[in-house]
Amino acid sequence: MNNVLLSVLLIISSALIGNFVIYGLARRRTPGVYYFCLLMTAMIFHSVGYAFELLSDSADIMYIWIKVEYIGVSFYPFLIMMFSREYTEEKSFANRFVVSLVLMVNVITLILVYTNNHHFLYYSSIAVDYSPGFPILALQKGIWYQIQVFFLCFSIFYSITVLMIKLKRTSGSYRNKVLFLLMGVTAPVITMMLYLLGMGPVYLDMTPFSYFIMSISITIGLFRYDMLVLNPITYEMIFQSINEAVLVIDSNGMLVGFNNVSKEFFPSLSKMKIGQSFELIEELKDHNLDSVNPVHDICGRIYSFKAITMKTHRVRIYVANDITESENAKKQLEILATIDSLTGLYNRRYFMEQVERFGSDGVFVIIDLDHFKVINDTFGHFEGDRVLSDFGILIQHTFPDHISCRYGGEEFAVFLAETGLGEAYKRVETLRAKNSKGIQSCNVTFSAGMTEYHIGSGTVSEALIRADQKLYEAKERGRDRICL
Template structure:
């Protein structure tokens, strides 16, 4: 049995080194190597029939025994996400007691502070090494009890907070630790046969549990990393659900975005949690969530999210869980909106450029025909604008255009669309405005422009504007291009009749 335990432990040691060398698998390989030395040494001790041979193999065991607690602590810290605590200095501290125990055992014949009065004890199980425990023996045992207790607590805490995909392998390791813990208590409590060390025998069962974690649950391929640093601090929101679409894990970003996602949400179905986002549920059910985008609106901002879905298959390639990731694409969307705005807006005046105005005008014309509502178009031309450029220069001309556009924009409705048609010409489309309303608004705008006071390089002056008005005021079907032509014709009439006036087609 002890040779079986040795074989399992040394096999795990060699196998774990096949993976990329990390503090996790390196500490595990040393831990299993120490356990293998323990099992092998005790096997030969049990086969010995004289005291000299027993003492030699007892010493041999202590090449591994004292270092098991320190290696176990390092392995546990790395596994449970506290790998940053495993510094060189701290690692040395973990091995102060083991090194003292090692030296004390190998020099015991000079001070008798580890074992006292060793002798051969003939029992029902054959000859055994009997001894009286010294001070350093108790120090070694206390440190081992501390290590087992500390690591067990860390694994239990980690089990309840870790993602679902890690829980089975965590449970296996935790069970192996608890078995070793109770085995040690049975040995120390005198429940086991006198002087019969059952701990190395238990390494066989523990090794099987470790092997299961490595082979079936990919201990070193799916390693729980520093969850608080990586998982919780990700900018993207992540949900983990079981095959029944019940929530089993989430990160901080997810609870920030969705008020329904919190610790109390664990175990609830996504239908309950995303009642205001049925498109998410439909996408998951149809496995068509990839590329799906949603917008979350808050009191102060909008968040644009792109979703992806990944099924995790581990055990016999069966579906274990599904990871849903909400990628935050707000910056990309805002950039796209800015680019679209730049493509739609006249850079000088801040109103629609001609292309964008024609798009908006076509939309409003179709709505007018569909809803049978009136629609008006106003065409503006700044009177004698060429004189401004010739007298004060093009920079002053640009100032006039900007202030003109700002004045018009300040005196129209939000539903109206103002655009720069070209040069000093501007155009305005007014939905749901009949002939009378168009006449009133155009005259009010003319007066607002006439009252403008411009400071052009220290010269106080003003401008006037000619306005042509046309509209779909009856039930006729007319194109927006035709309506613009009629407004342009009316504008020409306003300029021919003296400027600074409104003409209606």
């Protein structure tokens, strides 16, 4: 076995890992990438240090390079745990206390490696072995070495467990992404276990060489499956902190992520997994969320959708806001702006707008309740309001297919579209007959003025003035009559 060849392989592996660090730094806001970069940097220290250790010919120089290696090796447990913790967003077990404990052990490891000659707690003895054909350190492990290995195994077990859980919760190409990451993490674990069990070349640590295998696995996941954008939005910081539903879809129409509010808005999401088709969301399958109109009526609720394209991550984010209450309030305001609250008829302004919009010949009728002031003075305003309300209902029932309004005070107006003067007169007489039977307690009668309206022969306002003049003529002639 050639120490130069082994060193070259380690340098090449370090160069590949260095590319991952650069790639990751450009995407450092993606969950887990920051600790991914630190972990890769630690592996570079390990690989480069071990490469020069293999090229050294004395124990003192070799141990200097071991100190370089342990700038990275010491913190493997902490970095592996943090990378998996951030990537999978599992923080219930790997809480602040556990993470702080692991970091403290790692810092002690680095200190003990640098001061080993004074206590031999990490390496109980250091010698040089020439049996492989080149000088190599023969190290006997001390008590703290066993502690460091325990925490390393603990972190790796945690990492594999949370990745396995994430693997189970995903499907499709996203399952492959996690699978390659899992394979990449597992490769160094296997070689490390073989080394610890003495099932490899004597005193030759094969773990740094497994980084080469790991780098290939990560390369496949990174560039073929775009591994680091599996979960480009942190649920904890964004997804779970807002009241809107957030759906993240990749360029292939697959779900990258969704928050808990999404499941409340669209219940079928509760049965879906990351990596499944966006089209499987039952509530949204008949809606085009990229249409010009962002408002959609879904299962009796009204939602406003905002689409955000993130070209750097090749995903599209849909943010849905439940605007049912505000839309209902808006409709209510529209009603209040067009309807007279007492009678339920249109108000005067909206009545005129509707007539002009309708654009048809017809007959205008203006109706005034006779001696209405006497009703208010005699029975009170409450009774007066009741009379107005009842009369409004009577007008709606008599002219259901025509536009009517409360013209002002005790006056009402009706526009009978495409109706002749004679037919309109009969309809108003019908109203008189119903009124004589419907509101007896106050003996309310009404006077009415009528006029024809022809498009092009004058304005709506002019026609209403003529009808109003006919109304006053009816009053002057004794009330309780209709004037044409």
